[in-house]
Amino acid sequence: MYGTSTHYWSRSVKFKAQLEELEQQTAAALAMGGEAKLAARREKGVLNARERLDVLLDSDSFFESGMFAKGIRPQVRHKTPADGKIAGYGRIEGREVSVVSNDFTTIGASSSAINGKKIRHIREVATERGMPMIFLGESAGARMPDRMGAPGRAMLGQDPAEYQRRRQTPWVSALLGDCYGSSTWYSCMSDFVVMRKGATMAVASSRVTSIAINQEVDPEELGGWRLHTGTTGMVDIAVDSDEEALKAIRTFLSYLPSSAKEAPPRVEVPEGSDAAAERILEVLPEERNSVYDVREVIRSIVDRDSFFELKARFGKSVSTGLARIDGRSVGVIANNTKFKGGAIDVDAMRKTTSFMVMCDSFNIPIVFLVDQPGFLIGVDGEKRGAPGRIINWMNAISLVSVPRISVIMRKSYGQAYLNMGGGRNSDEVLTWPTADLGFVDPHLGVHMLYGVKKEDDPERFEECLKELQQDSSAWALAELYETHAVIDPRETRSSLKRLLDVHAGDGIVGRHDLSVWPTSY
Numbered sequence: 001m002y003g004t005s006t007h008y009w010s011r012s013v014k015f016k017a018q019l020e021e022l023e024q025q026t027a028a029a030l031a032m033g034g035e036a037k038l039a040a041r042r043e044k045g046v047l048n049a050r051e052r053l054d055v056l057l058d059s060d061s062f063f064e065s066g067m068f069a070k071g072i073r074p075q076v077r078h079k080t081p082a083d084g085k086i087a088g089y090g091r092i093e094g095r096e097v098s099v100v101s102n103d104f105t106t107i108g109a110s111s112s113a114i115n116g117k118k119i120r121h122i123r124e125v126a127t128e129r130g131m132p133m134i135f136l137g138e139s140a141g142a143r144m145p146d147r148m149g150a151p152g153r154a155m156l157g158q159d160p161a162e163y164q165r166r167r168q169t170p171w172v173s174a175l176l177g178d179c180y181g182s183s184t185w186y187s188c189m190s191d192f193v194v195m196r197k198g199a200t201m202a203v204a205s206s207r208v209t210s211i212a213i214n215q216e217v218d219p220e221e222l223g224g225w226r227l228h229t230g231t232t233g234m235v236d237i238a239v240d241s242d243e244e245a246l247k248a249i250r251t252f253l254s255y256l257p258s259s260a261k262e263a264p265p266r267v268e269v270p271e272g273s274d275a276a277a278e279r280i281l282e283v284l285p286e287e288r289n290s291v292y293d294v295r296e297v298i299r300s301i302v303d304r305d306s307f308f309e310l311k312a313r314f315g316k317s318v319s320t321g322l323a324r325i326d327g328r329s330v331g332v333i334a335n336n337t338k339f340k341g342g343a344i345d346v347d348a349m350r351k352t353t354s355f356m357v358m359c360d361s362f363n364i365p366i367v368f369l370v371d372q373p374g375f376l377i378g379v380d381g382e383k384r385g386a387p388g389r390i391i392n393w394m395n396a397i398s399l400v401s402v403p404r405i406s407v408i409m410r411k412s413y414g415q416a417y418l419n420m421g422g423g424r425n426s427d428e429v430l431t432w433p434t435a436d437l438g439f440v441d442p443h444l445g446v447h448m449l450y451g452v453k454k455e456d457d458p459e460r461f462e463e464c465l466k467e468l469q470q471d472s473s474a475w476a477l478a479e480l481y482e483t484h485a486v487i488d489p490r491e492t493r494s495s496l497k498r499l500l501d502v503h504a505g506d507g508i509v510g511r512h513d514l515s516v517w518p519t520s521y
Helices: 006-011 017-032 036-045 047-054 074-079 113-128 147-154 181-187 205-214 219-223 225-230 242-255 274-283 295-302 346-361 378-384 386-399 442-450 458-471 474-479 489-504
Strands: 085-092 093-103 133-140 173-180 192-196 237-239 308-310 318-325 328-335 368-374 406-411 428-432
Touching: 036 242, 047 133, 047 242, 074 318, 093 113, 113 133, 113 274, 133 181, 147 274, 173 242, 181 192, 192 225, 192 242, 205 219, 219 225, 225 237, 237 406, 242 308, 242 318, 274 295, 295 318, 295 328, 295 368, 295 489, 308 474, 318 346, 318 489, 328 489, 346 368, 346 386, 378 386, 406 442, 406 489, 428 474, 428 489, 442 458
Parallel strands: 093 133, 133 173, 173 192, 192 237, 328 368, 368 406, 406 428
Antiparallel strands: 085 093, 308 318, 318 328
């Protein structure tokens, strides 16, 4: 639906000329950049801006705002239908959303004075009325003639909240082609970013960058999916097609409330969800130093097929994602020993902190699954500001106001014991009998504490090792009431269900102390 009734004009003799003009103006807007450009996209298997809305939104739910907007300069008005950005309101699974879909066939969806007004209006309505904001990115950057000289400077900065992020409602971005300018800025402010492989996202295009630095720049190396999912961490998932990206947006939003003032939706629990809990002992190795993929543990605990992992290629020693337990949305933060033995590096710190910010901002309880040997120490981490990242995490977790439940599965060593929800950093702490709460690996601890090496005095080493392991057991922690229950690993799902009843009830709304946390740091 585009907010018009042009098919009625032929039934009436009144206002025939005006209604004919409405029909013509509508047809011109719907033609976008012309048939040749649209056909070229079809040949490549890439959707256009309006087709993307058809896939993303519930059928017949779109109401367009600004269909007849055009570029502000007289010389471009004839070739700027909707001024290159399709904006309006729609529904996803019956819930209202606001959306801006960039039309690259119209002057590269370049940013201008008029389409900037459209974005501002849609964004403000989303905030005021409590709707998620969706940006379907593909843009060439600023429209240079509009931005040149003093008049161009005067266009900038007229919206003081343009780059303000207070997380009143969820923001989502899809990077679906060349993304520069506004597509880049809004993706960096979003809670979830999905990228189609083959798309790029950067400050400026590879052509502009090549000119600026006087050397050839490969677009993929400048801002492709491998860079942003694996190195910068600014993209949550990469997919193969527009359709997959739009499906991912619908999936992500299904876990979140429409605004920070609401609890997340609760859904029906898929049949057979409890059965997988028995698999945990199959996944967990008996050998304390053997590695495993914690995502298999997660899938054994959460509702069937509900784990939606975020940033899987970035900071891989910690797995983060949204899931459901008993129909409730939860955020999962889990050490993954498959990568770096679970040692937490700088990328994992950034990833975990930003995930906690998102969960707390939108009232999603957090579950920690703990099996970590501490932070990854070394020169590289220090150069990248590891101490500051650790304290950022500690600051954030201390401000979290949603329920936090920690499950200590195996190791929880050093300062990272607190970062992963130890002590008063969780509302409830559950422990498996396999837990090891030493400050460091006990074999290293014997050498550090007693000065004994196994090769020098094997008998004394074993005595000291047994003493350290006894003091670091789940039972020692339980005696101090630093864990609230020691449970069979197979009871983890049922225990979490019960504790979420206690702490989340029918849904909670937190304080949102983290709502203005930086989106990138």
